[in-house]
Amino acid sequence: MERPRLRIAWLYPEYTSRYGDRGNIIVLVQRARWRGLEPEVVQVGLGQRADFHQFDLVHFGGGQDRELEIVAEDFLKVKGSSLGEAIREGLPVLAVCGGFQMLGSHFRTPEGETLRCSGILDLWTESSDQRMTGNVIIESDLWGKPRTVVGFENHSGRTYLGRGLKPLGRVLRGHGNNSRDRMEGVVFKNCVGTYLHGPVLPKNPHLADWLLMRAVQRRYGDQVPFPPVNDELEERAHRAILQRFGPH
Amino acid sequence: MHLRTLLAIWTGKGVLATTRLVGRGGTSLPGAVARRLAPDVLRELSRQPRHGVITITGTNGKTTTAKMLSAMCEAAGWPVTHNRAGANLISGLTTAFLQSASWTGRVGGAVALLEVDEATMPRACEEIRPRAAVVTNFFPDQLDRFGELDRTVNFVGRGLEFLARGAKVALNADDPNCAALGARGSFTPLYYGLQDVSVGQGEVSQAADTKRCVQCGTAYEYEVCYYEHLGKYSCPRCGHRRPQPAVYADRIWQMDSRGTNLHVVTPAGDFEVRLQIPGLYNVYNALAAAAGAIALGLPLEAIRKGLEKTTSQFGRMERIRLADRNVFMALVKNAAGFNSVLQTVMQAEGEKNLVICLNDLEADGTDISWLWDVDFESLASRQEEIRFVICSGLRAEDMAVRLKYAGLDLAKLTVTADLGEALDQGLERVQPGGILYILPTYTAMLQMRGIIEKRGHARKYWEV
Numbered sequence: 253m254e255r256p257r258l259r260i261a262w263l264y265p266e267y268t269s270r271y272g273d274r275g276n277i278i279v280l281v282q283r284a285r286w287r288g289l290e291p292e293v294v295q296v297g298l299g300q301r302a303d304f305h306q307f308d309l310v311h312f313g314g315g316q317d318r319e320l321e322i323v324a325e326d327f328l329k330v331k332g333s334s335l336g337e338a339i340r341e342g343l344p345v346l347a348v349c350g351g352f353q354m355l356g357s358h359f360r361t362p363e364g365e366t367l368r369c370s371g372i373l374d375l376w377t378e379s380s381d382q383r384m385t386g387n388v389i390i391e392s393d394l395w396g397k398p399r400t401v402v403g404f405e406n407h408s409g410r411t412y413l414g415r416g417l418k419p420l421g422r423v424l425r426g427h428g429n430n431s432r433d434r435m436e437g438v439v440f441k442n443c444v445g446t447y448l449h450g451p452v453l454p455k456n457p458h459l460a461d462w463l464l465m466r467a468v469q470r471r472y473g474d475q476v477p478f479p480p481v482n483d484e485l486e487e488r489a490h491r492a493i494l495q496r497f498g499p500h
Numbered sequence: 501m502h503l504r505t506l507l508a509i510w511t512g513k514g515v516l517a518t519t520r521l522v523g524r525g526g527t528s529l530p531g532a533v534a535r536r537l538a539p540d541v542l543r544e545l546s547r548q549p550r551h552g553v554i555t556i557t558g559t560n561g562k563t564t565t566a567k568m569l570s571a572m573c574e575a576a577g578w579p580v581t582h583n584r585a586g587a588n589l590i591s592g593l594t595t596a597f598l599q600s601a602s603w604t605g606r607v608g609g610a611v612a613l614l615e616v617d618e619a620t621m622p623r624a625c626e627e628i629r630p631r632a633a634v635v636t637n638f639f640p641d642q643l644d645r646f647g648e649l650d651r652t653v654n655f656v657g658r659g660l661e662f663l664a665r666g667a668k669v670a671l672n673a674d675d676p677n678c679a680a681l682g683a684r685g686s687f688t689p690l691y692y693g694l695q696d697v698s699v700g701q702g703e704v705s706q707a708a709d710t711k712r713c714v715q716c717g718t719a720y721e722y723e724v725c726y727y728e729h730l731g732k733y734s735c736p737r738c739g740h741r742r743p744q745p746a747v748y749a750d751r752i753w754q755m756d757s758r759g760t761n762l763h764v765v766t767p768a769g770d771f772e773v774r775l776q777i778p779g780l781y782n783v784y785n786a787l788a789a790a791a792g793a794i795a796l797g798l799p800l801e802a803i804r805k806g807l808e809k810t811t812s813q814f815g816r817m818e819r820i821r822l823a824d825r826n827v828f829m830a831l832v833k834n835a836a837g838f839n840s841v842l843q844t845v846m847q848a849e850g851e852k853n854l855v856i857c858l859n860d861l862e863a864d865g866t867d868i869s870w871l872w873d874v875d876f877e878s879l880a881s882r883q884e885e886i887r888f889v890i891c892s893g894l895r896a897e898d899m900a901v902r903l904k905y906a907g908l909d910l911a912k913l914t915v916t917a918d919l920g921e922a923l924d925q926g927l928e929r930v931q932p933g934g935i936l937y938i939l940p941t942y943t944a945m946l947q948m949r950g951i952i953e954k955r956g957h958a959r960k961y962w963e964v
Binding site: 272273274275278279282385386387404406449450451454455485486488489492496 | 866867868869870871872873894895896897898900901902904905906907910913915
């Protein structure tokens, strides 16, 4: 029997292969395979148009600050409206750092200029002269009961959520979106935005599965099962971070 | 040339091509086959190089010294015949000549540089009759019983008796056993050593057999000790003392993790040079190579250039001998460096036993996300060659997760956060004679060195 396929879009791989965010792709692919799925990763680079209705899951990472403008312009021009539509229809998306910022309405540069972004979500970012770097632990309600998500942040932009938006979690350790309101990331339908690198998925298999499970359900309903897998190592790595950096 | 020899050369080269084709190292088999057909094949081929053959032997530093010598010959425009590291037994030496010989049996090298295993020295020298030799040092192994070292020294001494008439031998003046070889045989000794007390160690640890007089067994008195038992020694009882070196470094400065500056004095003149590989042991290797080059008659400028150009192809790989296990330690600090270390490890022959030590302190970089940019997938794709991987350090679990996602069989994967325990487990699980590869980040490397030294079996590495 043919294995059920899963199409994953990897946005701007040429700009997001830093900070190891490629690891998120590796994790999504492997965890899909372990469930008997046939994942297919499609790289969607600068200048490439894409119809996001064709995809089951999207990874949108962000490069370094100085590349932001290039990516922002391209995203606005070529991809933003299609992705926005798909997100509103429930497409699972993981947007990290720059990708997270670009889902918002605008970005205020250090020079005081306002860079218009896609406006898919009601959030915005202001540059700051504070570099927010280090290990992060947050507590999230994504799973009904509170669970921790761990990662490593490295950003100077401060992101603020509009009133109707929920964060991915509350900051227990680290800076989070802006180092002020103790919020980290964003969740809207099946789209998750976050500042967490690390990369974020390897040590948070529950977050990877949250995305994957929604991707499978959207495409196959209940026809394709999504059984649990052994996450002993991943959970050990997760716990190690809680023990070393968690609030005591 | 005898037809039989030519036939052996053809056969040997055929085997060489075949082993290469199937991707095996093929370092000793071609030589062994050729020797079967024509036992004199090495004897005949080794007569050809215009500037003769130089053998490099000793416990530590053979490979680096040979590499430096090779760079010097290159700088002088001498084509070199050279055996690859590890293939230093008689069949490996033969293979080196087969490799460099044409199908008509002409050897390409103007000079042959041969790294020779100590125990192979008598046989190799009897067949080859080298015009020059370099002896690096004699370090005892941990498990060596009393007398083992003497046997090793004797092998080398017997080999040196077979050198060509008028041969010159570069000997380490600072190593008593090595220097004492100068009194054996009819060759001209050319001593080399350190002459800069500022790089000496404060204290001399006692009790080592290597620090007892080679003539009467009394403990040497050290005016200065540079490295383990190497230094300026003299026997208070019989008066045996370090000979005055003819090739020496009298000023050493700017020793850092990338290299060392030194001022080298030789009978042919002096020069300053910056070595591109770190460590005092590499200063010794440089002096050994320089003395060997003087013995071969290389011009001074070629010697300096060769030293300057020699870099470590392994990054910073150290070789340590622990008990009867070989340990290679190589720093990994970023994705590119890790990739090249992995390539080096996978190129080596034999089963791969790895301990990866990942720390995330300031000096390592607190963000370890670069691990996901390292190509562990190609490591995992050859996992039948991997016996085990032990993940250690503050981020041991992260490392293990990375390898799991790369596709490594979980049965081969162990997480042992404590570095000392990881080392012990690794040593325990390596087969005798096998190699344990330790790949630490910066602070993990410092800790690991400390652990190794504390355990007392620090035969500090040597090969870079």
